[in-house]
Amino acid sequence: xxxxxxxxxxxxxxxxxxxxxxxxxxxxxxxxxxxxxxxxxxxxxxxxxxxxxxxxxxxxxxxxxxxxxxxxxxxxxxxxxxxxxxxxxxxxxxxxxxxxxxxxxxxxxxxxxxxxxxxxxxxxxxxxxxxxxxxxxxxxxxxxxxxxxxxxxxxxxxxxxxxxxxxxxxxxxxxxxxxxxxxxxxxxxxxxxxxxxxxxxxxxxxxxxxxxxxxxxxxxxxxxxxxxxxxxxxxxxxxxxxxxxxxxxxxxxxxxxxxxxxxxxxxxxxxxxxxxxxxxxxxxxxxxxxxxxxxxxxxxxxxxxxxxxxxxxxxxxxxxxxxxxxxxxxxxxxxxxxxxxxxxxxxxxxxxxxxxxxxxxxxxxxxxxxxxxxxxxxxxxxxxxxxxxxxxxxxxxxxxxxxxxxxxxxxxxxxx
Amino acid sequence: xxxxxxxxxxxxxxxxxxxxxxxxxxxxxxxxxxxxxxxxxxxxxxxxxxxxxxxxxxxxxxxxxxxxxxxxxxxxxxxxxxxxxxxxxxxxxxxxxxxxxxxxxxxxxxxxxxxxxxxxxxx
Numbered sequence: 109x110x111x112x113x114x115x116x117x118x119x120x121x122x123x124x125x126x127x128x129x130x131x132x133x134x135x136x137x138x139x140x141x142x143x144x145x146x147x148x149x150x151x152x153x154x155x156x157x158x159x160x161x162x163x164x165x166x167x168x169x170x171x172x173x174x175x176x177x178x179x180x181x182x183x184x185x186x187x188x189x190x191x192x193x194x195x196x197x198x199x200x201x202x203x204x205x206x207x208x209x210x211x212x213x214x215x216x217x218x219x220x221x222x223x224x225x226x227x228x229x230x231x232x233x234x235x236x237x238x239x240x241x242x243x244x245x246x247x248x249x250x251x252x253x254x255x256x257x258x259x260x261x262x263x264x265x266x267x268x269x270x271x272x273x274x275x276x277x278x279x280x281x282x283x284x285x286x287x288x289x290x291x292x293x294x295x296x297x298x299x300x301x302x303x304x305x306x307x308x309x310x311x312x313x314x315x316x317x318x319x320x321x322x323x324x325x326x327x328x329x330x331x332x333x334x335x336x337x338x339x340x341x342x343x344x345x346x347x348x349x350x351x352x353x354x355x356x357x358x359x360x361x362x363x364x365x366x367x368x369x370x371x372x373x374x375x376x377x378x379x380x381x382x383x384x385x386x387x388x389x390x391x392x393x394x395x396x397x398x399x400x401x402x403x404x405x406x407x408x409x410x411x412x413x414x415x416x417x418x419x420x421x422x423x424x425x426x427x428x429x430x431x432x433x434x435x436x437x438x439x440x441x442x443x444x445x446x447x448x449x450x451x452x453x454x455x456x457x458x459x460x461x462x463x464x465x466x467x468x469x470x471x472x473x474x475x476x477x478x479x480x481x482x483x484x485x486x487x488x489x490x491x492x493x494x495x496x497x498x499x500x501x502x503x504x505x506x507x508x509x510x511x512x513x514x515x516x517x518x519x520x521x522x523x524x
Numbered sequence: 525x526x527x528x529x530x531x532x533x534x535x536x537x538x539x540x541x542x543x544x545x546x547x548x549x550x551x552x553x554x555x556x557x558x559x560x561x562x563x564x565x566x567x568x569x570x571x572x573x574x575x576x577x578x579x580x581x582x583x584x585x586x587x588x589x590x591x592x593x594x595x596x597x598x599x600x601x602x603x604x605x606x607x608x609x610x611x612x613x614x615x616x617x618x619x620x621x622x623x624x625x626x627x628x629x630x631x632x633x634x635x636x637x638x639x640x641x642x643x644x645x646x647x
Binding site for chain 1: 557561601603608613
């Protein structure tokens with residue numbers, strides 16, 4: 109095996125094994141910073157040894173045994189220091205050694221514990237995202253920076269600060285009980301969905317899709333669903349992401365432009381993902397009473413997924429689901445989407461009424477989709493000059509070059 | 525990225541054969557890690573048919589396919605960051621009876637977009 113081949117293989121092993129390695133180390137040493145350091149040392153040892161000795165039959169166990177040796181060395185050294193301090197007459201608090209043998213236990217909760225720590229509500233959403241990708245996705249700081257179009261220094265700082273916040277806030281190193289879990293789960297789901305959306309709708313730059321982030325978010329969702337099979341909203345989130353991701357190919361036209369849902373070529377949808385998404389939605393709906401926000405959004409996405417043509421879309425059902433969503437998770441964006449659904453189900457003038465009520469909404473002041481939806485409804489009502497003005501306003505607000513081009517094209521069409 | 529992993533064998537599976545416990549455990553790790561999209565075992569090729577498209581009319585041949593040296597016994601569809609990841613995962617697969625697997629990347633968004641490579645160590 110050449111050095112380059114070995115490195116690629118070791119990196120692949122790291123991607124597979126590092127989350128569980130970190131999970132077990134965190135459980136035993138109760139310090140994520142130290143856990144990461146020990147895991148890194150094991151990885152470096154692999155980089156030194158594996159190119160010569162070959163990759164061991166069970167790479168995960170190999171990495172764990174190196175990390176354990178390093179941990180024992182470290183605690184022995186600390187104990188030695190402590191004794192020296194004692195000899196100097198300083199007071200020390202005796203610290204109990206962690207149970208290093210327990211590193212080999214296959215504890216199903218290890219990753220869940222790590223997720224609850226990485227996504228604790230004391231952390232900002234950005235910090236949760238960075239820490240989750242780093243600890244549970246096995247991604248490096250440069251990779252996270254590249255995926256989020258920010259500098260490496262920014263990501264590194266976010267991670268350092270997040271770890272400090274976790275230490276200072278005494279975030280518990282335990283998996284919360286059922287009651288506490290219900291309160292803390294939303295911050296995990298939010299972080300995973302943020303990762304997905306960062307990949308699905310690039311907020312800046314010209315790339316409409318960053319599929320690797322979508323895949324990573326779905327993977328993390330599936331990992332979480334496997335650990336929490338009775339939590340409806342976890343399945344709801346997985347369903348939502350899978351059904352949205354099923355349209356990835358159809359969302360991008362032949363010259364890279366954005367294709368709207370109703371204009372998409374449905375034969376290009378991914379029916380494997382749709383099938384998985386609908387199955388996850390069914391699990392969510394069986395568990396949920398009443399439906400939570402992710403389950404409702406997934407149910408809305410499923411209405412589109414089930415329609416073989418855009419004309420067959422059940423807009424009455426979608427409008428009803430948006431009504432329910434506006435009850436459990438009211439927001440100006442939900443209200444705007446409800447307006448679209450009402451416009452499709454009951455006619456553009458009713459939709460326009462709802463949109464006009466949002467004109468003074470401060471949260472939507474610079475949101476390009478508000479004038480874009482308004483332009484669409486006005487166009488349908490035949491009020492073309494107003495529609496054109498709306499599309500032009502939307503284009504001026506669009507962050508993405510391709511969105512902007514699409515909106516200007518629609519504005520131009522309203523001249524005739 | 526998605527991969528089709530075909531399991532090939534020189535002999536047909538016995539009808540009604542259940543996957544061994546070790547294989548179930550392996551599949552469980554694929555689910556646990558969120559990489560398994562689909563997995564199926566196939567019935568004997570004698571129950572299958574082959575259609576050859578040549579000449580004016582396609583010809584249909586019933587199985588088994590005597591001239592084949594090996595048969596496809598089953599498949600996985602896995603999602604991973606790289607071919608190397610899938611290779612490392614499959615190296616943990618408990619086959620030991622002369623089977624082999626063929627790992628093939630599925631054509632995907634790469635056709636449209638140059639993909640950002642993710643999946644290196646936490647340096």
